[in-house]
Amino acid sequence: MVESALLAIQHSWPYWLALVFFAAYPIVTSLMWITTAVLYRLRWEPREPAAADARREWPLVSVLVPAHDERAVIARSVAAMLRMDYPRFEVIVVDDGSSDGTLDALAPLRADARLRLVRKEVNEGKAMALNDAIPLARGEILMCLDADAEPDAQMLRHIVPHFDAPRVAAVTGNPRVRNTETFLARLQAMEFSSIISLLRRAQRIWGRVVTVSGVVAALRRSAVVDVGGFSPEMPTEDIELTWKLQKRFYDVRYEPRAICWMTVPLSWRGLYRQRRRWARGLMQVLHKHADVMRHWRYRRLWPVFVESSLSILWAACFVVLSAIWTASYALGLPPVGASPIPNLWGMTIATICLAQLFTGAWVDRRYDPDIVRFVPYAVWYPLVYWMFQSVTTVLSLSYLFRRPQREAVRWRTAREGAAS
Known part of the structure; x- marks a missing residue:
């Protein structure tokens, strides 16, 4: 009975449609990302605004650091922020109901007049912490950094010139992995070069980006106020704000020279929780902003909306097809379209994937020379990471059809790989 059902499924047209999409999507998208990212790197990246000291005046920048149990x-992070080579900035740390003495850890730095501390008694979430900090900020440019972020000394000098263009509302930096001691952390280091950084370059060619990086993003204060600030009910406030800004036709840019070191999860459990939140947040943003596909004026958002939607569909195909193939092998039935020995399309997908990973490392090596050391880990990415990412996406699929909750999303920090 089970065998006949499996055979019927594998000879149906939906199965063959899913099989073709499963094989074609990673090849087409990888080639598109590689070519457009390399084009951006060769033609536009060297022409980004120069970090010149000859500017007559540098605007005041307010660095906002929301924190909960950090x-x-x-x-270590705030000390790195205070060492930034920029003439006019302040650092505002908002302790959002911490129970571990987060602000007490900053006692040695309190003598620095540029540091301001805000204590909130109730944990209301990252978005609310940022919203509460905005009225306290003195600068028009808001530099939002996570509590584990360690910015490069020149970061603000690379980012601030972008805001000379009045339409620019946000500039996201280039987050790099600091704690690369483990296999999992090195896979994530390759991911940030070969997936996230490469994709942001490609999206700049398309004209719109999916999201600024929550760990390092500079914002124009007036633009943030114009769109209603951060959305407390969204689990990924950075994605939501990016879409709100772009729907108001503000420009969002990527500055690869704005390096910021961060801490990534060192356990599969920690990574799972992080990626579930990312997947949930993206799906709720797509649900909330699905109207962009109905209006011509939002046409520049169509590529990122379609690509994000197809990536979710591909993850679902990956999990479903893998389940069918596993069941077939368990029953002694050779599955249709799958083979334990990589065939032509399997080798093609793997080759294109590795080409993308190598391209990402090549593009970012000028900013993070150590990334080249982790290139050998790239072979594990399609074998290990794809399935993990797909499972977390599928487990979050229900959020694609849910409206965001009404109450604020509160956070619960589970920091791993802490500074020693």
């Missing part, structure tokens, strides 16, 4: 990392 005692293990925040002192």
